Amino acid sequence: MATMGTNIPAGAIDATPGHQAGQRFALVALTSLFFMWGFITCLNDILIPHLKAVFDLNYAQAMLVQFCFFGAYFLVSLPAGKLVGRIGYQRGIVVGLAIAVVGCLLFIPAARLQVYGVFLFALFVLAAGITVLQVSANPYVTALGSESTAASRLTMTQAFNSLGTTVAPFFGAFLILSVASVAGEQMTAAEHASAVELPYLILASALAVLAIIFAKLKLPTIDSHLDSASDLTADQKGSALQHSHLLLGAIAIFVYVGAEVSIGSFLVNFLSEGSIAGITEKQAAFYVSLYWGGAMVGRFIGAVVMQYVPAGKVLAACSLGACALLALTIFGTGSVAMWAVLSVGLCNSVMFPTIFSLALARLGGLTSQGSGILCLAIVGGAVVPVLQGLLADQVGIQLAFALPILCYLYILFYGVRGHRVKES
Numbered sequence: 492m493a494t495m496g497t498n499i500p501a502g503a504i505d506a507t508p509g510h511q512a513g514q515r516f517a518l519v520a521l522t523s524l525f526f527m528w529g530f531i532t533c534l535n536d537i538l539i540p541h542l543k544a545v546f547d548l549n550y551a552q553a554m555l556v557q558f559c560f561f562g563a564y565f566l567v568s569l570p571a572g573k574l575v576g577r578i579g580y581q582r583g584i585v586v587g588l589a590i591a592v593v594g595c596l597l598f599i600p601a602a603r604l605q606v607y608g609v610f611l612f613a614l615f616v617l618a619a620g621i622t623v624l625q626v627s628a629n630p631y632v633t634a635l636g637s638e639s640t641a642a643s644r645l646t647m648t649q650a651f652n653s654l655g656t657t658v659a660p661f662f663g664a665f666l667i668l669s670v671a672s673v674a675g676e677q678m679t680a681a682e683h684a685s686a687v688e689l690p691y692l693i694l695a696s697a698l699a700v701l702a703i704i705f706a707k708l709k710l711p712t713i714d715s716h717l718d719s720a721s722d723l724t725a726d727q728k729g730s731a732l733q734h735s736h737l738l739l740g741a742i743a744i745f746v747y748v749g750a751e752v753s754i755g756s757f758l759v760n761f762l763s764e765g766s767i768a769g770i771t772e773k774q775a776a777f778y779v780s781l782y783w784g785g786a787m788v789g790r791f792i793g794a795v796v797m798q799y800v801p802a803g804k805v806l807a808a809c810s811l812g813a814c815a816l817l818a819l820t821i822f823g824t825g826s827v828a829m830w831a832v833l834s835v836g837l838c839n840s841v842m843f844p845t846i847f848s849l850a851l852a853r854l855g856g857l858t859s860q861g862s863g864i865l866c867l868a869i870v871g872g873a874v875v876p877v878l879q880g881l882l883a884d885q886v887g888i889q890l891a892f893a894l895p896i897l898c899y900l901y902i903l904f905y906g907v908r909g910h911r912v913k914e915s
Contacts, residue, residue, distance in 0.1 A: 518644065520708060522651040523701060524584065524628050528621045529655030531591070531694065533783065534662070535560055535614075536755070541686065546607045557752070558873045559611045563618030564625075565870035571626040572863020580859075581705065583627035588702035591620030595695035602685045620698075622866055629847055630862040647794035653787030653840070657780055662690065731854055731861040739909040740850025744868040746898035747842050749875025750813075754835055754895055755782060756876045761832065761888055768829045778829075782836040789840025797841070806845045806906030813838040813899040820892050832892070842902060849910040 535556055543553040575583035594617025601609035632648050732738050762768045762775040797805055816838065819831035847865055854861045875898065883891035 525652040526655040529652035533656035533659035560618040561873035567622040568867035576859035580631040587623030598691035650790030656783040731857040741868040743905040745871035749871030750895040750898035752872040753876040785836030786840040789837040793841035810903035
């Protein structure tokens, strides 16, 4: 059977209007996926306090939401990379969307059974679908055009991912928290739990529509990124981890996601401190959207800047900026510390797409495997926040921001030297 869409070589600049138009259309279609998984990921920030109240959980139990969600990346990424390598990016996207639909629908029996473990299982399945989407869509974007502008393209599409993370808290607060708080203590546990049914049913419907659309679209097929034993050259066979820039890039993804999620997780408590902003948790929640919104704005800016400035230099500059802002966060007080930590979101903006594109550079037939390895490293979002929490218990929440500084220092190294491809 013929593969879906038109075959094009990875990273090639096809001068024919038809192919250029096809690549532009593919990028537009893919931005919807980036928005959706950003939206779903950030919705966890609303789900955590809601489930904590419904099941009377302690903080450690409530954080199992993030642990199960990001843990799926660790368990599913490598199998997803192999799957996508066999069936192609477009079919991989359809499969990922289908799995995510199942995960969303599982929230309905979870709410009706009122079993926390079923909620966690639903989150794991949902995250598994998102993982397959990431493994499929991220390298697809890097291949739709010139390799020199891959980071710029991925940054632009990731900007819509940040739009999803910015919008999701308002959606969740309106459909989950507001419903749960209308009747206050008069609501039963079942009624509180059922508040999640409508939003996740809406998400399931939207994802199902996207799956149908992507199943019917005729998108370019990047043949040179597919795993085929007959097509791989001798130096392409084996493990993608043999390429040092990919291995170091996986570590960079681990510490980046860990730092970003960790900072976001501590924002409400940090801003509530009397020496910082002294505001209520409800008021602090608004500023959390500014942290994620800064990443969205920065990605739109970064997509333009990296058309003219090498991606490695941009990554290094943003890492230095994040370190400086976190130093102000640790040693500053009042509005200085508050706006410093919120501004880290702006520095975070280009990091994930830039690291991702640099790490996949010139992997050829090992690209889908490399993408799976990078998505596996997203498990840093489950590990680093726990470590910062342990540190905060020992030295206080403000000094605990020293851990993300170490993460950004490593990313600085990757931007300056670690991303360079070693010639074989």
